[in-house]
Amino acid sequence: MAVTYDTPSTQLAPVAVQRPGRSHAGKIAAYVILTIGGIIFAFPLFWTVSSSLQTWQELRSFTLHFLPAVPQWGNYDKVFNAVPFARWMANSFLLVAITVPGTVITASITAYAFARFDFFGKNVWFILMLGTMMIPTQVTLIPQYIFFFKLKLINTYVPLTIGAWLGGGAFMIFLLRQFIMSIPRDLDEAAVMDGASPFRVLWSVLLPLMKPALTTVAILQFMNEWNEFFAPFIYLNRMQLFPAAVGMRVFQNIPLETTEPREHLLMAAAAIMTLPVILLFIVAQRYFIQGVVLSGLKI
Amino acid sequence: MAALTSRFDVAAVMRRELAPRKRWQNFYGYLFLTPWLVGFLGLFIGPGITSLYLSLTKYDVLSPPIFIGFDNYVKMFTDDPQFWPSIGRTIYYAGVGVPLGVLGSMFLAILLNNKIRALPAYRTLFFMPTLVPIVASVVLWKWLLNDDFGVVNQALRSLGMADPPGWFGDRRWAIPSLIAMGLWQGIGGTRMIIFLAGLQGIPEELYDAASIDGASSWAKLWNVTIPLLTPTIFFNMILGIIGGLQTFTAAFVATEGGPGFATWFFSLHLYKQAFDYWNMGYAAALAWFFAVIIVSLTMWQMRLSTRWVFYYGG
Structure with missing residues (x-):
C-alpha cells in the first residue's frame, strides 16, 4: 500500500471526502x-x-x-396434450402444500426449543443438528429406501413429505433459531409473568414477530420442493404421481406419437414449470432478498 | 425509568421462580424438540447406522444381507473401474465450478455495491436464473448448447468457427457445459445476496482511512474490501464444496453420466450401483466413504481458514 503519512494537509481535504471506489x-x-x-x-x-x-x-x-x-x-396446448403435464404441475403444488406448512410449523417449534429452553444436552443436539448438513444424503438413502419399501410406501408421498413434518431440515431450524435469538427475551418473560404457558408464548408473542423469517422459510421450502428431483424420482414410478421436475425429464426422453423434434415443446414446458416460481418472486420479492440476510445468515 | 424497574423485577422473579425449575426447562425443551428428535433418530441416526452395517454386507434387497466384512471397501479401491475416475470428475467439477461461482458472486456483489442507480433492477436481473428449476434449466441449456441448431453454436459458426464444440454431447466439453450452466444459475443467487450483506457490513471508516492514506480504488478493493469479505468467502466456499461434490440432478438429467462416462460423477456412480445394479451393500460403502471425505475436507478447510480468514475486530 502506498501510504504517505506526511502528505500536506491542504491536499488531504479533497481526498478525504471522496467515497471509496466511486x-x-x-x-x-x-x-x-x-x-x-x-x-x-x-x-x-x-x-x-x-x-x-x-x-x-x-x-x-x-x-x-x-x-x-x-x-x-x-x-x-401441445405440451398438455402430449404428456400429463397439468397433472404433474398439480402434483408439485400438492407436495408444496404438504411440505410448506410442515416445515414452517415443526421448524419453528424446534427452533423455539433451541433458542429458549435450557434443557439437558442442548448443545450436543444442536451441534449434531448442524452436523447433519455436512453428511451427504446418500448415507441414509439406502436404508430409508428399504424401510419405505418394506412398509409398502413406494408410490406414495409419505417418503417425500415426512421429513418436512419432522423439523424440516437443519438449515430452516438454524435460520429460525437465529431469528428467535434476536427477539428480546423480556417479551417472553413478561408473558410468562402474566401466566402464559410456553405454548402461548410461542403462539402469541414469538410467532407474530417471526413473520418475515417464517415467510422466508416458506419460500425456501417452496423452492426446494419445486426443484426436488431425486427423492420423487426414486420413490415414485407411476407417471400420474410424478411432480413436474420428474415429469420434465420424462417428457425429454419418452417416445411420443409423432417423431417430430420437440425442443419447442420442451421450452414451453420449461416456461410453464418456471412460471409459478417467477410469480412467487414477484409477490414476495423482498423476502427472497432480505429474508436470508435478516435471519442472521450474514456472517 | 419505570420500564427499567419492571425489567429488574421480572429478572428477579425469573431467578426466583424459573431458574430452579430445571425440570420445567427439560420438560418443555424436550417437548418442543420432539418432532425434530423423532426425525433425527428415525430418518438420520437409524438409517445411518443401518447403512454402516449394510456397507459390510452383500445385499440386493430381495434376499437377506450377507456379511462380507470389509470386502466392499477393498473392492472400491482395487476392483471398481469407475471409482477413481468418478472421483476425479467430481473434483474437476467442484474444483473449477465452486471457486468460479463464489468469486463470480463476490465480484458481481462488489459491482452492484458501487452505489449503482437502478440497483434493484440489476439485482433482479441477475437473480432470475436462480428461480429456474434445475431440471428446466438443464433442458434449456441442452437446447442453447445444441450441437447443430443451438444459439451458441450458430453464433460461433457465424463468427467463423467452423467446428464448434459439441458441448453436452462431447466428452471434453460435457463437464464445462455443466459448470457454465451452474454459474448461470448460481452467480446472482442467494450467495450474491450474502456477499452484498457482507459488503454492507464493512465499516465506512475503513474506506475513509484508506482514502486519507491516499489509497486508490484498486488498493481499497485489495486491502480493505476483500480481506473483510474473507469470512463470507469462507462460508460460501464451505457450503459450495459440500453441495458441489454431491452434484447429481443436472448431470443425471442432462447426460445420465455420459457421453462415455464423461459426467459419471461419484453421486451418479453411487446411484447406479444402488438402483440400477441393486448392489445396496456396495452403494452403502460408497456412501460412507463419501461422507468421511466430505466431513474431513470440511474440517480441513476450517483448520486452514485460520490462515486466511480475517475477522475484523475479532
Whole structure:
C-alpha cells in the first residue's frame, strides 16, 4: 500500500471526502460490465420464451430466428396434450402444500426449543443438528429406501413429505433459531409473568414477530420442493404421481406419437414449470432478498 | 425509568421462580424438540447406522444381507473401474465450478455495491436464473448448447468457427457445459445476496482511512474490501464444496453420466450401483466413504481458514 503519512494537509481535504471506489470512470465501467452481464444472464430466459413460441422448423434451421414469425401459442396446448403435464404441475403444488406448512410449523417449534429452553444436552443436539448438513444424503438413502419399501410406501408421498413434518431440515431450524435469538427475551418473560404457558408464548408473542423469517422459510421450502428431483424420482414410478421436475425429464426422453423434434415443446414446458416460481418472486420479492440476510445468515 | 424497574423485577422473579425449575426447562425443551428428535433418530441416526452395517454386507434387497466384512471397501479401491475416475470428475467439477461461482458472486456483489442507480433492477436481473428449476434449466441449456441448431453454436459458426464444440454431447466439453450452466444459475443467487450483506457490513471508516492514506480504488478493493469479505468467502466456499461434490440432478438429467462416462460423477456412480445394479451393500460403502471425505475436507478447510480468514475486530 502506498501510504504517505506526511502528505500536506491542504491536499488531504479533497481526498478525504471522496467515497471509496466511486471514481467516475470506475462507475461507468461498472455500468458497462453489469449491463453486458445482465444481457448474458437474461438471454437464456428470453430464449426459452421465444423458442417456446416458434415452430420446430423455425428452431431447426441454420438461420437464427430471434422471434417467431407467428407466435405459436398452440405449443403450450401441445405440451398438455402430449404428456400429463397439468397433472404433474398439480402434483408439485400438492407436495408444496404438504411440505410448506410442515416445515414452517415443526421448524419453528424446534427452533423455539433451541433458542429458549435450557434443557439437558442442548448443545450436543444442536451441534449434531448442524452436523447433519455436512453428511451427504446418500448415507441414509439406502436404508430409508428399504424401510419405505418394506412398509409398502413406494408410490406414495409419505417418503417425500415426512421429513418436512419432522423439523424440516437443519438449515430452516438454524435460520429460525437465529431469528428467535434476536427477539428480546423480556417479551417472553413478561408473558410468562402474566401466566402464559410456553405454548402461548410461542403462539402469541414469538410467532407474530417471526413473520418475515417464517415467510422466508416458506419460500425456501417452496423452492426446494419445486426443484426436488431425486427423492420423487426414486420413490415414485407411476407417471400420474410424478411432480413436474420428474415429469420434465420424462417428457425429454419418452417416445411420443409423432417423431417430430420437440425442443419447442420442451421450452414451453420449461416456461410453464418456471412460471409459478417467477410469480412467487414477484409477490414476495423482498423476502427472497432480505429474508436470508435478516435471519442472521450474514456472517 | 419505570420500564427499567419492571425489567429488574421480572429478572428477579425469573431467578426466583424459573431458574430452579430445571425440570420445567427439560420438560418443555424436550417437548418442543420432539418432532425434530423423532426425525433425527428415525430418518438420520437409524438409517445411518443401518447403512454402516449394510456397507459390510452383500445385499440386493430381495434376499437377506450377507456379511462380507470389509470386502466392499477393498473392492472400491482395487476392483471398481469407475471409482477413481468418478472421483476425479467430481473434483474437476467442484474444483473449477465452486471457486468460479463464489468469486463470480463476490465480484458481481462488489459491482452492484458501487452505489449503482437502478440497483434493484440489476439485482433482479441477475437473480432470475436462480428461480429456474434445475431440471428446466438443464433442458434449456441442452437446447442453447445444441450441437447443430443451438444459439451458441450458430453464433460461433457465424463468427467463423467452423467446428464448434459439441458441448453436452462431447466428452471434453460435457463437464464445462455443466459448470457454465451452474454459474448461470448460481452467480446472482442467494450467495450474491450474502456477499452484498457482507459488503454492507464493512465499516465506512475503513474506506475513509484508506482514502486519507491516499489509497486508490484498486488498493481499497485489495486491502480493505476483500480481506473483510474473507469470512463470507469462507462460508460460501464451505457450503459450495459440500453441495458441489454431491452434484447429481443436472448431470443425471442432462447426460445420465455420459457421453462415455464423461459426467459419471461419484453421486451418479453411487446411484447406479444402488438402483440400477441393486448392489445396496456396495452403494452403502460408497456412501460412507463419501461422507468421511466430505466431513474431513470440511474440517480441513476450517483448520486452514485460520490462515486466511480475517475477522475484523475479532
